[in-house]
Amino acid sequence: MTVKIKDIAKKLDISVGTVSKGLNGASDVSYELTQLILDTAIEMGYKPKKMQNKEHKHLCIFITNMDFKSENDFGYDIILGFKQHAMRDGWNVHIEVASHELQEKNNYDTYMLSKGYTGAFFVGFALDDLWLQNLSSTKTPTVLLDNYVPRNFNVSYVGTDNFEAFDISIEYLKQLGHTRIGFFSAFLDSVVSKDRYEAFLKAMQHHNLQIDENILGFGHYSSNSAKYHIPKMLEHKPTAILCSSDSMAYGAIQVCQQLGLHVPNDISIIGFDDVDLCNHSTPKITTIRQNRLEIGKCAYSSLESIIRNVFINKTSLRPTLVERESVGVAKNSQLFYHTDTNEKK
Amino acid sequence: MTVKIKDIAKKLDISVGTVSKGLNGASDVSYELTQLILDTAIEMGYKPKKMQNKEHKHLCIFITNMDFKSENDFGYDIILGFKQHAMRDGWNVHIEVASHELQEKNNYDTYMLSKGYTGAFFVGFALDDLWLQNLSSTKTPTVLLDNYVPRNFNVSYVGTDNFEAFDISIEYLKQLGHTRIGFFSAFLDSVVSKDRYEAFLKAMQHHNLQIDENILGFGHYSSNSAKYHIPKMLEHKPTAILCSSDSMAYGAIQVCQQLGLHVPNDISIIGFDDVDLCNHSTPKITTIRQNRLEIGKCAYSSLESIIRNVFINKTSLRPTLVERESVGVAKNSQLFYHTDTNEKK
Numbered sequence: 001m002t003v004k005i006k007d008i009a010k011k012l013d014i015s016v017g018t019v020s021k022g023l024n025g026a027s028d029v030s031y032e033l034t035q036l037i038l039d040t041a042i043e044m045g046y047k048p049k050k051m052q053n054k055e056h057k058h059l060c061i062f063i064t065n066m067d068f069k070s071e072n073d074f075g076y077d078i079i080l081g082f083k084q085h086a087m088r089d090g091w092n093v094h095i096e097v098a099s100h101e102l103q104e105k106n107n108y109d110t111y112m113l114s115k116g117y118t119g120a121f122f123v124g125f126a127l128d129d130l131w132l133q134n135l136s137s138t139k140t141p142t143v144l145l146d147n148y149v150p151r152n153f154n155v156s157y158v159g160t161d162n163f164e165a166f167d168i169s170i171e172y173l174k175q176l177g178h179t180r181i182g183f184f185s186a187f188l189d190s191v192v193s194k195d196r197y198e199a200f201l202k203a204m205q206h207h208n209l210q211i212d213e214n215i216l217g218f219g220h221y222s223s224n225s226a227k228y229h230i231p232k233m234l235e236h237k238p239t240a241i242l243c244s245s246d247s248m249a250y251g252a253i254q255v256c257q258q259l260g261l262h263v264p265n266d267i268s269i270i271g272f273d274d275v276d277l278c279n280h281s282t283p284k285i286t287t288i289r290q291n292r293l294e295i296g297k298c299a300y301s302s303l304e305s306i307i308r309n310v311f312i313n314k315t316s317l318r319p320t321l322v323e324r325e326s327v328g329v330a331k332n333s334q335l336f337y338h339t340d341t342n343e344k345k
Numbered sequence: 346m347t348v349k350i351k352d353i354a355k356k357l358d359i360s361v362g363t364v365s366k367g368l369n370g371a372s373d374v375s376y377e378l379t380q381l382i383l384d385t386a387i388e389m390g391y392k393p394k395k396m397q398n399k400e401h402k403h404l405c406i407f408i409t410n411m412d413f414k415s416e417n418d419f420g421y422d423i424i425l426g427f428k429q430h431a432m433r434d435g436w437n438v439h440i441e442v443a444s445h446e447l448q449e450k451n452n453y454d455t456y457m458l459s460k461g462y463t464g465a466f467f468v469g470f471a472l473d474d475l476w477l478q479n480l481s482s483t484k485t486p487t488v489l490l491d492n493y494v495p496r497n498f499n500v501s502y503v504g505t506d507n508f509e510a511f512d513i514s515i516e517y518l519k520q521l522g523h524t525r526i527g528f529f530s531a532f533l534d535s536v537v538s539k540d541r542y543e544a545f546l547k548a549m550q551h552h553n554l555q556i557d558e559n560i561l562g563f564g565h566y567s568s569n570s571a572k573y574h575i576p577k578m579l580e581h582k583p584t585a586i587l588c589s590s591d592s593m594a595y596g597a598i599q600v601c602q603q604l605g606l607h608v609p610n611d612i613s614i615i616g617f618d619d620v621d622l623c624n625h626s627t628p629k630i631t632t633i634r635q636n637r638l639e640i641g642k643c644a645y646s647s648l649e650s651i652i653r654n655v656f657i658n659k660t661s662l663r664p665t666l667v668e669r670e671s672v673g674v675a676k677n678s679q680l681f682y683h684t685d686t687n688e689k690k
Binding site for chain 2: 150151153161164167168291294297298301305310311312313314315316317318
């Protein structure tokens with residue numbers, strides 16, 4: 001049975017005209033009443049005509065904490081990949097910046113209904129974003145980049161396989177003689193930071209390498225953060241440092257150089273993401289590549305699955321190691337000094 | 346540059362006619378030469394005309410160790426879901442039983458090429474299946490149910506989220522007063538068995554419950570296996586036992602009943618999968634449902650992504666708890682005896 005405007009009107013004991021105005025966001029209906037009308041409409045399973053009409057198929061990408069407008073921005077290809085796949089299937093894709101204000105002023109489900117969006121893709125959300133906190137009970141098909149909501153069938157995760165990322169990096173470093181491998185992690189206040197930290201620990205164990213807490217650091221996703229953490233880590237002589245992002249790797253390289261260390265002759269640094277910065281650093285940064293175009297495409301596929309009631313929980317993509325100039329043979333390693341040692345005998 | 350039959354002939358220094366016969370599996374070319382021709386064709390990147398032609402789009406589901414022909418068989422809906430999605434996109438879907446002989450006689454990539462299959466979905470494969478062992482270097486897009494191959498971009502995993510499955514079950518049992526929860530696991534000789542065992546351990550920790558090794562058992566995926574493990578586990582007084590499959594749960598219930606225990610009054614049992622057996626047991630079995638139709642659909646989506654060079658690594662689906670009759674309030678639990686205790690005072 002399809003829920004109609006008059007059913008909502010009856011339930012709220014107000015006129016059909018007022019419900020209609022509320023659903024369309026007319027300015028002569030108060031903010032509180034509009035919210036009540038929308039909340040009731042959602043609760044009753046009302047679908048506006050514009051959502052039933054094939055000509056009005058709308059999805060939204062909500063983005064926050066992330067640049068996406070120019071080609072080198074992290075979000076650019078993610079959005080592009082999503083659009084490419086979604087538009088092939090006849091969807092209109094809208095992009096909205098999910099400001100703190102937007103999230104605070106609007107209930108997520110209510111907002112989606114008022115705009116006529118069938119589903120959404122969340123990019124760049126952190127654990128303290130209000131809408132992320134409210135997703136455990138959302139009825140709107142929603143796909144999250146690097147965030148996870150347990151139990152709710154309408155929500156799905158998409159991201160790069162962090163364990164495989166660290167497993168590849170650590171295997172590569174080990175082959176070059178590195179055993180004292182540090183990790184410059186981001187603070188564990190986001191799902192992706194926690195996930196990468198756990199992946200680092202697991203991959204170190206997988207390669208039978210010891211984890212030394214003295215060469216672990218926890219900072220921000222910015223190059224500036226390195227100066228507060230890298231000097232302390234260097235006192236304990238790591239031969240390589242993995243980083244949670246490319247900007248953190250960039251900052252780490254600068255700090256090492258300021259302290260008179262040569263990268264990669266004295267210490268190797270590996271980034272994460274493969275943003276444009278990697279090519280503009282000296283040395284160029286060896287990093288783990290996330291295929292952002294694929295992330296966008298997968299996010300659309302997952303969203304489309306949920307809309308068709310196929311409840312995908314998680315989708316992960318394969319990372320690749322991009323070898324540039326910031327990694328070398330471990331200093332003091334057998335690999336490097338083997339000849340020297342023999343000569344001295 | 347497209348590789349042609351004459352290129353293969355030139356490389357092997359044999360006639361174009363022989364190569365053509367080998368590619369088509371003609372009986373007057375020896376087995377060894379046919380294999381060599383096919384191997385060389387794959388190595389050189391040759392695509393037979395029938396694979397370039399839109400009218401000949403073929404995928405194959407290889408199935409082993411699993412029934413699938415009647416509606417109640419575990420594999421039936423998995424195949425159905427895959428076919429429903431694949432045929433919508435114009436693919437022909439073939440089903441082949443991957444016998445030991447087939448796997449031993451044929452290299453996987455070679456076989457796929459000779460049959461003109463673009464990609465495959467593996468259902469029911471165990472770690473000792475030859476083709477599974479050879480997947481680390483396959484060039485053929487392949488999706489695996491419940492199996493995982495690291496690093497190879499052409500291979501993808503699909504399965505139900507085992508952690509969420511055990512997390513839901515254990516939360517449910519805990520609410521009913523159970524704290525001594527055992528696990529009748531399958532031997533850890535398959536990816537899915539290991540995954541479920543780890544999920545059990547992780548979910549117990551998540552709910553702050555102690556794991557007692559005395560109430561863990563490791564058997565086969567069959568009801569018959571229960572009699573070798575359940576009696577020993579019962580000596581250590583679990584109030585509930587989770588099982589790796591419904592047939593194991595069915596066996597566990599029978600053993601408990603033979604030993605004079607009432608299910609669920611004396612002990613609660615939970616299965617896994619939700620096969621038809623659950624409804625034919627007395628009591629009916631409470632279990633974790635894998636949505637097999639969705640698994641098939643997701644497998645197709647992942648395969649199609651890989652074919653389009655979007656390298657999905659893993660896709661997991663949400664499990665649901667199906668409440669029937671084999672779970673009750675924990676014996677001796679506060680929940681159960683609370684009233685009694687008060688009355689005695």
